[in-house]
Structures are given as structure tokens and as C-alpha cells.
Amino acid sequence: MDISIRIAGAAGQGMQTAAEVLGRTLARAGLHAFIHQDIESRIRGGINFSQVRAGSAPVFAPTDRVDVLLAFTPESLRAFAAQAASGGLVFAAAPVQDVSAQPVHLGDIARAAGNEKTVSTVAAAIAACLLGVDEARMAEVLERRFSGAVLEANRKALSLSYEALRAQGLEGRFRLETFEKAPEGRLFVSGAQAAALGALAGGCTFMAAYPMSPATGIMAQLAELTHECGLWVEQAEDEIAAINMVAGASYAGARAMTATSGGGFALMTEGVSLLGMIESPAVIVVAQRPGPATGLPTRTAQGDLRLVLHAGHGQFARVILAPRTIAEAFEVTARAFDLAERFQIPAFVLTDQLLQDGQSIVEEWPIPPVRRCVLSGEEAERLEHYERYALTENGISPMALPGASRHLVVVDSDEHDTAGHLTEDAALSRAMAEKRLRKMATLAAEAPLPECTQHDPALPLVIAWGSSAPAVAEAIAMLAAEAGRPVCNLLQFVQLWPLPDLSRIPAFASASRRIVVEHGVGDGLAGLIAQTQIVRVDAAIGKLDGRPFTVEELAQRIRKEVFHG
Amino acid sequence: MADVTLEHYKNDVERAWCPGCGNFGILNLLQKTLVSLGLPPQRVLLCSGIGQAPKIVHYLQANAFDGLHGRELASAQAAKMVADDLTVIVHAGDGGAYGEGGNHFLHAMRRNVDVTFVVHDNHIYGLTKGQASPTTEQGQKVAVHPDGVTALPMNPLALAISQSCSFVAQIIPSRPDHFQQVLSEAIRHPGFSYVNVLQPCVSWDFIHTYQYYQKHCYVLDETHDPYNQQQALSVALAADGRIPLGILYRNDRPALRPREVPGVGDLRACPDRAPRLQRVFDRFR
Numbered sequence: 101m102d103i104s105i106r107i108a109g110a111a112g113q114g115m116q117t118a119a120e121v122l123g124r125t126l127a128r129a130g131l132h133a134f135i136h137q138d139i140e141s142r143i144r145g146g147i148n149f150s151q152v153r154a155g156s157a158p159v160f161a162p163t164d165r166v167d168v169l170l171a172f173t174p175e176s177l178r179a180f181a182a183q184a185a186s187g188g189l190v191f192a193a194a195p196v197q198d199v200s201a202q203p204v205h206l207g208d209i210a211r212a213a214g215n216e217k218t219v220s221t222v223a224a225a226i227a228a229c230l231l232g233v234d235e236a237r238m239a240e241v242l243e244r245r246f247s248g249a250v251l252e253a254n255r256k257a258l259s260l261s262y263e264a265l266r267a268q269g270l271e272g273r274f275r276l277e278t279f280e281k282a283p284e285g286r287l288f289v290s291g292a293q294a295a296a297l298g299a300l301a302g303g304c305t306f307m308a309a310y311p312m313s314p315a316t317g318i319m320a321q322l323a324e325l326t327h328e329c330g331l332w333v334e335q336a337e338d339e340i341a342a343i344n345m346v347a348g349a350s351y352a353g354a355r356a357m358t359a360t361s362g363g364g365f366a367l368m369t370e371g372v373s374l375l376g377m378i379e380s381p382a383v384i385v386v387a388q389r390p391g392p393a394t395g396l397p398t399r400t401a402q403g404d405l406r407l408v409l410h411a412g413h414g415q416f417a418r419v420i421l422a423p424r425t426i427a428e429a430f431e432v433t434a435r436a437f438d439l440a441e442r443f444q445i446p447a448f449v450l451t452d453q454l455l456q457d458g459q460s461i462v463e464e465w466p467i468p469p470v471r472r473c474v475l476s477g478e479e480a481e482r483l484e485h486y487e488r489y490a491l492t493e494n495g496i497s498p499m500a501l502p503g504a505s506r507h508l509v510v511v512d513s514d515e516h517d518t519a520g521h522l523t524e525d526a527a528l529s530r531a532m533a534e535k536r537l538r539k540m541a542t543l544a545a546e547a548p549l550p551e552c553t554q555h556d557p558a559l560p561l562v563i564a565w566g567s568s569a570p571a572v573a574e575a576i577a578m579l580a581a582e583a584g585r586p587v588c589n590l591l592q593f594v595q596l597w598p599l600p601d602l603s604r605i606p607a608f609a610s611a612s613r614r615i616v617v618e619h620g621v622g623d624g625l626a627g628l629i630a631q632t633q634i635v636r637v638d639a640a641i642g643k644l645d646g647r648p649f650t651v652e653e654l655a656q657r658i659r660k661e662v663f664h665g
Numbered sequence: 666m667a668d669v670t671l672e673h674y675k676n677d678v679e680r681a682w683c684p685g686c687g688n689f690g691i692l693n694l695l696q697k698t699l700v701s702l703g704l705p706p707q708r709v710l711l712c713s714g715i716g717q718a719p720k721i722v723h724y725l726q727a728n729a730f731d732g733l734h735g736r737e738l739a740s741a742q743a744a745k746m747v748a749d750d751l752t753v754i755v756h757a758g759d760g761g762a763y764g765e766g767g768n769h770f771l772h773a774m775r776r777n778v779d780v781t782f783v784v785h786d787n788h789i790y791g792l793t794k795g796q797a798s799p800t801t802e803q804g805q806k807v808a809v810h811p812d813g814v815t816a817l818p819m820n821p822l823a824l825a826i827s828q829s830c831s832f833v834a835q836i837i838p839s840r841p842d843h844f845q846q847v848l849s850e851a852i853r854h855p856g857f858s859y860v861n862v863l864q865p866c867v868s869w870d871f872i873h874t875y876q877y878y879q880k881h882c883y884v885l886d887e888t889h890d891p892y893n894q895q896q897a898l899s900v901a902l903a904a905d906g907r908i909p910l911g912i913l914y915r916n917d918r919p920a921l922r923p924r925e926v927p928g929v930g931d932l933r934a935c936p937d938r939a940p941r942l943q944r945v946f947d948r949f950r
Contacts, residue, residue: 127950128950288949297945300942300945301938301942303935305747305932305934305935306743308743326926327927327928327929328928328941329928329938329941329945330928330929330936331929332923334743334746336739336772337769337772338768340736340739340768341739341768341769341772342739344739344740344743345740345743347732347740347743348730348732348739348740348741348742349743349744349746349932351730352710352743352745352748352751352932353747353932353933354747354932354933355935356743370733371733374732378730464946467938467942467943470935470938472935501748502707502751503728503748503750504933505707506707507707508706508707508726508729509728510728510729511729511730511732512731513715514715520729521678522723522731
């Protein structure tokens with residue numbers, strides 16, 4: 101059971117604040133939530149919304165359904181009132197001609213609370229009251245967020261909202277049962293925050309980046325934790341500086357990262373190639389949005405897989421990971437740091453606006469210790485000779501740090517000898533290139549098999565990755581429930597490069613149809629599978645409007661491909 | 666380690682410069698300067714990009730990061746932020762420093778990380794065979810500009826002084842004692858220090874020869890106060906055909922040292938973050 105609440109208005113009116121207060125309240129009440137942001141690229145005005153999907157059990161994907169609409173402006177009310185499902189409830193800031201809404205007005209309550217800005221709390225409180233959540237849970241959230249007179253006004257807004265709904269007999273109208281134990285281990289985080297915390301768990305000590313939506317949340321969160329967690333965040337003058345700073349910091353011994361979106365990443369391309377040549381580890385988060393060029397800056401897409409895969413001239417090893425959920429963004433980002441250092445490669449984390457700006461209630465993550473793969477000063481000191489690019493069987497040369505021992509560490513973007521000095525020698529150039537290519541083979545041999553359902557392998561196979569995978573999974577579950585039997589198998593990728601031999605998966609090898617879902621024109625994973633596995637992909641379900649896939653939309657489109665393809 | 670001598674800095678990597686190139690003199694004086702400062706090669710990190718000048722980092726024994734054209738400053742600043750105990754010196758040509766990497770130069774001056782930026786300014790693109798650089802004279806006939814360069818040359822010294830760059834100097838290897846004295850001062854300066862080195866190009870530029878510099882250069886004397894920004898700017902902008910040598914400008918604003926920021930510490934250490942992250946998690950409840 102889940103309830104979908106859309107909080108809509110003009111940019112800057114506090115819809116995101118309302119959603120956040122509601123989300124934190126639901127976490128405390130032992131409920132679950134998935135929030136996504138539908139926002140325009142502006143600071144004031146327009147029509148934006150935050151949509152909170154609240155559930156008794158975990159929820160991971162956007163829905164088309166609107167059970168409760170809370171509209172801060174007449175424009176947003178008119179835009180979405182019809183979408184409020186039959187049996188849904190509509191609340192407005194003030195009465196609007198020709199649109200019917202509940203006789204409880206957000207603006208009136210906020211004014212009665214003595215501060216019009218409390219409208220965010222009013223919206224959150226109305227939603228919480230409809231869901232049957234104890235008022236005290238939201239009071240705790242407000243106490244942590246506000247203080248002084250502002251806290252008093254918000255407390256008043258909360259109690260007035262609950263009173264108004266009780267007077268209308270609406271308290272608990274959409275009551276959600278809680279099956280949960282005491283929820284102390286739960287956190288309410290955005291995808292950007294989860295990635296930032298994952299970076300810290302992965303040992304990140306240096307970040308250089310240039311602000312760009314929707315990636316900026318990661319750098320903002322890390323900068324806020326500078327003193328508490330012991331790292332440095334440098335705002336670079338441009339993305340070119342950012343990636344070259346990451347290379348310098350990594351060479352010097354930091355676990356280093358950057359985060360950007362497609363356009364900024366395009367500027368980093370030469371630096372990615374530098375990382376490949378000098379074999380310095382780095383984590384690069386690419387938070388996708390629709391392109392080409394500036395595209396839709398505040399909206400979502402999965403169109404940059406090929407850009408990330410092919411970025412950088414020359415051949416070198418890389419790994420590409422794409423978390424599916426906010427919870428997974430933590431673990432995947434931490435893992436990226438390990439892979440980057442173990443293989444001395446750029447490790448990419450491919451996210452998108454839906455994931456970055458989305459918020460969810462997650463179980464607190466375990467924090468495993470960081471295992472460094474660089475030589476300590478003592479280890480390096482014990483070596484009689486040291487060469488940064490010593491030829492090894494698996495292509496990985498032991499990495500010492502400059503200044504940490506008596507040995508010098510020399511790296512060069514030119515082709516170089518084993519000591520790091522530039523060379524033109526033919527045999528040596530070939531040996532160095534082969535050493536780097538051996539790393540690609542070592543990495544490919546470790547590529548994990550993706551998760552796949554094990555129903556009849558002759559069923560159609562739906563293939564998904566990244567943030568759209570949860571909506572695909574829910575849509576398929578919906579179709580199976582309708583049919584009373586499994587209608588297809590589902591293959592979900594987290595590691596997108598290198599790919600393993602998928603013929604080892606019966607449901608892949610024997611599928612009657614292969615259908616790839618990805619948010620974009622469908623030239624990313626679909627083409628990559630066709631190319632690397634030498635199989636036909638029968639259909640690609642894509643999306644070009646920058647809005648996230650919803651469960652209902654995917655159920656309809658997958659049904660068409662599975663039954664009528 | 667025993668006393669540092671020139672032997673510690675010598676290596677046998679083949680030099681790929683033109684015979685008679687000004688870079689030989691710069692290499693020789695750089696090694697002598699590092700020895701005079703008593704710095705062992707293990708404590709020195711030389712950063713560079715692409716071109717003739719940047720090759721210098723391979724021709725002496727030290728840690729070296731030879732990265733991308735024009736991006737040497739970005740990598741060097743980050744390396745210094747992380748490895749605060751290293752002496753970081755960046756070598757670039759006028760093309761990399763003022764052309765490809767111009768934006769990084771502007772922002773390195775603002776950021777004030779303690780690295781020394783040595784620009785080998787020969788007013789020409791050497792390795793790509795004689796095209797105009799940002800400091801080539803207007804009207805000079807060079808490759809790709811058969812009718813002469815139309816753009817005005819940049820005045821990087823005036824630019825740096827106007828941006829309150831914390832150390833601005835100009836030197837020439839044909840005055841070796843002065844060169845070493847100023848370069849030592851730049852390396853010791855606790856902030857971003859920028860040194861423009863006048864370097865004749867024997868293959869592509871027949872105007873800016875040693876004779877030319879002999880005739881036009883003068884060394885700033887004690888009447889010049891490097892802490893006086895207006896005076897420094899007048900010297901850098903003077904259109905009298907004379908070329909100043911020495912420390913034009915300096916100030917004492919504090920350098921950016923992340924290591925000294927409360928809670929930050931050594932960025933090479935990967936501390937066990939579990940206890941700290943547990944506390945951070947509490948914010949998200």
C-alpha cells in the first residue's frame with residue numbers, strides 16, 4: 101500500500117522543504133518514502149513539484165498517481181488538479197475559481213500561525229495527518245530543523261493543520277500501516293548525499309569540481325563535512341582544472357574524486373585520458389541530464405553511457421558503475437574508490453537527476469574499513485629499486501607516493517619507460533601499451549554477472565540499469581500480478597563496463613525477446629549489449645522528455661513489448 | 666641524508682632540446698638553486714605539461730608529474746594541497762602558461778597555494794615549429810602569421826601584479842647569480858610565486874637574442890619597493906623599451922594550506938571514518 105503526494109508551486113516557495121520535512125517525519129514513523137523532484141531551471145516562479153510516495157514497505161520509483169495534491173499557486177493547482185485520482189484530495193493555498201478543493205487552505209493556516217513561510221510545514225503536516233502519522237513525530241523533525249520564534253511558528257502551523265483536518269474528519273483518511281520495529285537505524289537522504297557519504301566511506305580525502313546540475317549536491321555535502329570528516333573540497337575554475345587537480349591529488353596520495361554532468365564531463369575528456377596514461381586512480385561521478393549541449397539542466401536522462409565509455413583518446417582500462425537506488429549510491433561510490441585504486445584506473449559512477457535530487461529512507465549502511473592499495477612509506481623504503489611503471493603480469497605496477505620514501509616517483513603523459521621518463525623507443529612503447537592493456541583483461545576477468553530473475557529462460561527478457569531499474573522491476577511485478585504468472589525475466593546491471601559474457605545467464609541466452617529500458621534514445625546499453633555479446637536486442641524502450649519513467653508508463657510499454665512484440 | 670650536492674640532481678636521460686637552447690641554462694641553474702637550498706630530490710616535486718620547457722622535469726633527479734599541456738598548474742596545486750611537505754615547482758612555456766592554461770594562471774593567483782610557477786618565456790611556440798605565442802610581438806612574422814602577428818602581446822607581469830599575485834619576478838639565465846638568488850627567493854616564498862624567465866629561442870626567434878636582452882634588460886635596484894603595488898605596476902607597464910629583472914612585486918597574504926585547516930590534516934592518510942560517519946549519519950535521522 102502506498103500513497104502519492106504531490107506538493108506543487110512556484111520555484112522558491114518551499115515545496116522541497118515540505119517534502120523533506122514530510123520524509124523525515126515518515127522515517128521516524130517507521131514508514132518508507134521515495135521523493136522525486138520535478139523542477140525547472142530557475143530560482144523563482146514557474147511550476148515545480150516534489151512528489152512524495154509514502155509506503156508501508158520500501159518504495160523506489162515514481163508513480164503517475166496523485167492521491168493528494170497540495171498546490172501553493174493557482175497555476176500549479178490548475179496544472180495538476182485533474183491528475184488527482186478519483187478519491188484523491190486537493191488542497192490549495194487559497195480558493196481558486198472553477199477548481200474544487202478541500203475547504204482547508206494552506207495560506208490561511210500559515211497566516212494564522214503568524215508566519216507565511218510556514219506554508220511548507222502546513223503542507224507536510226496535512227500530508228502526515230492524512231497518512232495517520234502521530235503529530236509528535238513531525239514536531240521532533242521541526243525541533244531539529246528550527247529554533248526560536250521560527251520554531252514556535254512552525255509548531256503552531258503543525259498543530260493548526262492537524263486541528264483543521266480533524267475538523268473535516270480527514271485525519272488518517274489515507275492511513276498507512278506500520279509493520280516496523282523501532283526505526284532508529286533509518287536515514288533520510290538524497291542520492292547526492294548518499295553518494296557523498298559513500299565517497300567518505302570509500303576513503304575520499306580530496307574533491308575538485310565545478311558546480312553543475314544535477315551533480316552539485318555531492319560537492320556541497322562533502323564541503324559541509326570538511327572539518328568533521330577530514331577532507332578537502334576545491335571549487336575549481338572549470339572542469340578541466342577539476343580533473344587535472346584530481347590527477348595531481350591522486351598522484352600525491354589522496355583518494356580523489358570529481359563530479360559533474362555531461363557538458364562538464366565533455367571538458368574533462370583529455371584529463372580522463374591522462375589518468376589512463378599515468379595510471380592514477382580517480383572516481384568520476386557523471387550525473388546525467390538530457391543533452392545535447394545544455395539540454396534540460398534540471399531534468400533526468402540516461403544518455404551518457406557511451407560518452408563515459410569512450411571518453412578519452414587512446415586505449416585504457418576503466419570501470420563504469422551505475423547505482424539503481426539511493427541506498428545503492430552509497431555502496432557503489434565506496435566500491436568505485438576501491439576499484440580505482442586497486443586497478444589504478446578512472447572509475448565512473450553514473451547517476452542522473454532522478455537519483456541525485458531524489459530522496460529516500462534507507463537502512464543505515466555498514467562502514468567497512470578502507471583497504472589501501474598503495475605502498476606505504478615503509479614498504480617503499482624496503483625496496484632496493486623502485487620504478488612506477490614496472491612491467492607486471494596483471495599490468496598493475498606497485499604505486500608509491502612522492503616524498504614517502506627515498507624513491508622518486510615520476511609520471512608522464514607521454515609514452516614513458518618503466519621509470520616514468522618519456523621514451524620514443526619502439527619496443528618499450530609497445531611493452532608499456534601492452535602492460536596497460538593487460539589491466540583491461542584483468543579487470544574484465546573480474547566483471548560480476550548481473551542480477552537476473554530465474555523464471556523460464558525462454559520468456560522475454562527485460563534489461564534495465566541505473567535509476568530506472570526500480571521502476572522497471574515494479575512494472576514487471578505489476579504485470580506478473582495481472583497475469584497471475586511471470587511474464588518476463590529481468591536482468592539488472594550495476595556494473596556497465598566491463599561486461600561479462602552474458603551467455604552464461606540462461607535467461608539471457610535463451611530469451612525469446614530482449615528488451616532494453618533506458619532513459620534516452622536507447623543507444624546506450626542496448627547497443628553495447630548487441631555489440632559486445634553479438635546478439636540482437638529486439639526493442640529499446642526510451643524516453644526523451646527529461647521526466648522520469650513512472651511505474652504505470654513502463655507497465656504499459658513493457659506489456660506491449662512482451663505480449664505483442 | 667648527506668649534504669645535497671649537484672650529483673644528487675644529475676641524471677642521464679637524453680636531452681631532446683636544440684643545441685644552444687636557453688633551457689640548458691635554466692636546467693643548470695635550477696639544479697644549483699635546489700642544491701643551494703639544501704633540498705634533497707625526494708622532497709622536490711616538479712610539475713609540467715607539454716612543450717620544450719616542460720621536458721626539463723625529466724632531466725634532473727626529482728619527483729615529477731609531467732601532465733597535460735596548459736594544465737600543469739591545476740595538477741601542481743592539488744599535489745601541493747595533498748603533499749604539503751613537498752616543494753612544488755611548476756615549469757611551463759609561454760604557450761602553456763599564458764595560452765592553453767591562462768585560466769588556471771588567473772585562478773592560481775587568487776588561490777595562493779604555495780607552488781612556484783616558472784614560465785620559460787621565449788615568445789614563440791618551439792615544439793610545434795615557430796608559431797606565435799601569447800607574448801610574441803605584434804607585427805612579428807612567424808609561422809601561421811606570414812603577414813605578422815595582429816594581436817597585441819600579453820603583459821603577464823602587469824597582469825599578475827594587478828591581480829595581487831603574491832610574488833612576481835623576472836629573471837634571465839645569462840645573469841646566473843641574479844637568477845639563482847631570485848629563484849631561491851621565489852621557492853622560499855610561502856605562497857604562489859610566479860617567475861617569468863626570459864629565454865632566447867635559437868631555432869625560431871631571431872629578435873629576442875641574448876644580445877637583445879643584454880641591451881635592454883636592467884636589474885631593479887634598492888629604490889624599487891616590491892611591496893608597493895603601484896610602483897610595481899608602473900615598472901611592468903613602462904613602455905620605454907627597457908626590460909626589468911628582479912622581484913617586481915610581492916605581498917604576504919597567507920597561503921592556502923588545507924593541511925592546516927581544522928580537522929583536515931594529512932590528506933594522504935585514509936583514516937578509519939566509521940566513528941565519524943556514525944556521527945554524521947545522525948544528521949539524517
